[in-house]
Each structure stands twice: as structure tokens, then as C-alpha cells.
Amino acid sequence: MKVAIDMRALPRTGIGNYSQALFEGLPKLFPATIKTVSVADNVIISRQKLRGYINRLSRLWWEQQKLPNLLRKNQVDILHNPMNHGLPIKQVCKSVVTIHDVIPLVFSDQYLKTFVERTYYNLALKVAISRSSMIITDSAFSMNEIIKYLDVPIKKIRVIPLACGKEFKPVLEMNRLKNVREKFGLRRPFLLTIGGNEPRKNVARLINSFEGISEKYSVDLAVVGGDWRGSGFSKGIMKANNVYFLGSVEQEELVALYSSAELFVFPSLYEGFGLPILEAMACGSPVVASNTSSIPEVAGDAALLFDPRDQEDMNRTIRGILGSREIKEELKQKGFERAKQFTWENTLNKTMEAYRYVLS
Structure with missing residues (x-):
């Protein structure tokens, strides 16, 4: 054939x-x-x-x-x-x-x-x-x-x-994690999201809800993804406190970022699949994600889900995980098992x- x-x-x-x-x-x-x-x-x-x-x-x-x-x-x-x-x-x-x-x-x-x-x-x-x-x-x-x-x-x-590819697995070399964090200026614990300013990725809504989370839990937000179709975030979004816009990153850097993140947040309004969810899980990052489109089908019971159009629900779900080591560890272990199924x-x-x- x-x-x-x-x-x-x-x-x-x-x-x-x-x-x-x-x-x-x-x-x-x-x-x-x-x-x-x-x-x-x-x-x-x-x-x-x-x-x-x-x-x-x-x-x-x-x-x-x-x-x-x-x-x-x-x-x-x-x-x-x-x-x-x-x-x-x-x-x-x-x-x-x-x-x-x-x-x-x-x-x-x-x-x-x-x-x-x-x-x-x-x-x-x-x-x-x-x-x-x-x-x-x-x-x-x-x-x-x-x-x-x-x-x-x-x-x-x-x-x-x-x-996701076999390269998506937890990074155990501390120097590699340190080098990637230093490259992007990530000196504090951070949450990770992907999507840049593509509207359906809904990252702007996450940024708008992040300031209170950052103050309470002393965390930053790292945003992966470049400008969508030549247009960037608004000036107000770009000036948000404790938010780092990383642009496009190399795949090995992305693996290290997943491995370092306190939490991976995927607030997308619509996906046909949602591969970043599996990538984050395979690297050991606890996942919170939207409850829309294909995302529940991919995430199964290994992520906590929220309404991506409800900023309060998003905020509440993220806070619930950051405030509980037990929930974070449970999601991490469930994520490993879920990723193995694909x-x-x-x-x-x-x-x-x-x-x-x-x-x-």
C-alpha cells in the first residue's frame, strides 16, 4: 500500500x-x-x-x-x-x-x-x-x-x-528547569497558559481575573503564544501585573515550562481536540480547563473544569487548586494516567x- x-x-x-x-x-x-x-x-x-x-x-x-x-x-x-x-x-x-x-x-x-x-x-x-x-x-x-x-x-x-509526543514528560534536570525560567524571567512560582491573543483561546479573560489570584498566592502567569494574525493584546492587557508574555517558545522549552508550572490553565472557548491538555498532563502539571467543546472529552476526570465565559467560576476553580496541595497532587497523578491513554x-x-x- x-x-x-x-x-x-x-x-x-x-x-x-x-x-x-x-x-x-x-x-x-x-x-x-x-x-x-x-x-x-x-x-x-x-x-x-x-x-x-x-x-x-x-x-x-x-x-x-x-x-x-x-x-x-x-x-x-x-x-x-x-x-x-x-x-x-x-x-x-x-x-x-x-x-x-x-x-x-x-x-x-x-x-x-x-x-x-x-x-x-x-x-x-x-x-x-x-x-x-x-x-x-x-x-x-x-x-x-x-x-x-x-x-x-x-x-x-x-x-x-x-x-502528544514522547518528548512530553517531566523534566527532572534542575539546571534545565532553572535555565528556562531564567530565560523568561520567571523568578516566582507561576501558572502557565497557551494561546497568545487568538480570541477563542480566551487568554485575555484569564489575565483580567488574575490580579487577585496573584496577590493571594504570590504567583505569576506565563503566557505562551505569539500575536494572532499580526495583532497583539491591548495595551491594558500588556500592562497587567505579574503576567509574562513569552511569545512562541521552542518545544523543549515548552516541556520545561509545563514541568515547572504550579498549574496549567486552558481557558479556551472552543477546541476540536485540545492537545495542550495532554501535553501538560504528561509533564506532570495539574490542569484546569474549560468545560466546553471537546475539552471534557480529552480531559476526562483528570482536570477541574470551569465555565470559560464566567470569570468568577474560572477564578474560583483556580483558587481551589492553588489552595490545596492534596488536590494538586491528585490532579497530577490522574493527569499522568489520562495522558497514557492517548x-x-x-x-x-x-x-x-x-x-x-x-x-x-
Whole structure:
């Protein structure tokens, strides 16, 4: 079986890591059965309006003209696109697409602001749905959202959860932890959150509720994530006391930050999966998170949940953990066990089952 994996997702992103895991992991796990080949167009979509339009046209041309020829030349049995859409209309082999979420449709005013963006996204999704033999998604929640927003029959969708990499584990070397904390100026105990200023990540609401927590428990807040689509936090948020904006960090730094944090807080309004929850758990950080979308499905009983739109509930939940060593330790141990339930071996095995079904 020869499977082409679309590798256009940017490296060091969630979808990029997923693509890499498929490309490298499948032939290692099934060496006698499967061979993977990489296909990519090397086009990066610019945020500048005119350049972005040209980029999208270039991408469409590659998908609809060049990609089918590559698949035919390489005698590919299945094309798997792991990045929500991007399948050719002209079918020369079976196709599988992973639709991780429908976030641009749920928050269209933030993600699809222009007519061109809306047209491109909706057209690409329609092609992906109509031309794919199977749709893979990360959670039961996302499956139901795909059915709701895209009217896809349930029999065409298969839920295959993600996993975090083996590098996400507690850092025990004190010098490594110390160096990372010194690099980012984190001299006191700190809470960690991820998401930058992307609106659905809801970090601004967490920052607004943090001052009282910081005063009572003598903790800081470290925020990982860069500016979203070129826009930063408001000046008022940036001036918040005891909040450190770390920007984008290297993966090994992120592992050390998870391992050092008193608590990982994930206040997101909407996720298709929520991989940072598992990453934090695997590194030994107690987790508090939103009670919305796919997050309860991923967290199970290993995190305390709050209403992400209720600042008082968020504040109360965080305080409840910071004030109890017993709860923190219980969540830490439950988190280790929960993270173990999600493995790349399981993801790859289920993906291979999906491929076999498509070819049967």
C-alpha cells in the first residue's frame, strides 16, 4: 500500500506534528505493508491581502493540476490530506481527509473576514468532502460539529484521537528547569497558559481575573503564544501585573515550562481536540480547563473544569487548586494516567484500519 501524505502544514504546528507522525510513523509500525510519500507545494499563504490572493491561486493550481500527476506518477493508492482540505477534484486514487475542526465556520467573523477567504475555504471544504472516501476527525465533539455544519453522513466519519509526543514528560534536570525560567524571567512560582491573543483561546479573560489570584498566592502567569494574525493584546492587557508574555517558545522549552508550572490553565472557548491538555498532563502539571467543546472529552476526570465565559467560576476553580496541595497532587497523578491513554501507536493503528477499509 502506497500512501501520499500532504505535508504542507507548517512545521512545529499541531497539524504539522500530526502530518509528520503519519509520514514517519506508519512505515515504522507497518514496514511490510505501507510506504509513505510526501507531497507539498511549498506555498505559504500570506496575510497581505493581494499576496494572499495570489498564494491561494497558486495553491489551487497545484492541488488541481500538479498533484494528480504526482499521484499517478508515484502509483499512489491513497492520498491523505491531514490539514482539513486540499484534495484534487480529479480523482486518480482513493482520498482521505482529516478535518480537525470547523473553527472557521463557528467563528467566521474572525477567521473568514473577506469574500475571498470565505469562498476559498467553503469551496475547498466542499471538494474535500465530496472527493474523500473517508473523513477522519480528532474527537466525537468534532464529528458532531462536522455533521452539524457540513451535513456529512455519520458513516463517512471516523474518530481517531491524537496524542502528544514522547518528548512530553517531566523534566527532572534542575539546571534545565532553572535555565528556562531564567530565560523568561520567571523568578516566582507561576501558572502557565497557551494561546497568545487568538480570541477563542480566551487568554485575555484569564489575565483580567488574575490580579487577585496573584496577590493571594504570590504567583505569576506565563503566557505562551505569539500575536494572532499580526495583532497583539491591548495595551491594558500588556500592562497587567505579574503576567509574562513569552511569545512562541521552542518545544523543549515548552516541556520545561509545563514541568515547572504550579498549574496549567486552558481557558479556551472552543477546541476540536485540545492537545495542550495532554501535553501538560504528561509533564506532570495539574490542569484546569474549560468545560466546553471537546475539552471534557480529552480531559476526562483528570482536570477541574470551569465555565470559560464566567470569570468568577474560572477564578474560583483556580483558587481551589492553588489552595490545596492534596488536590494538586491528585490532579497530577490522574493527569499522568489520562495522558497514557492517548498514544501515537493507537492513532497510527486506527489510521491504518481506516486505510484498509477505504481500499476494501
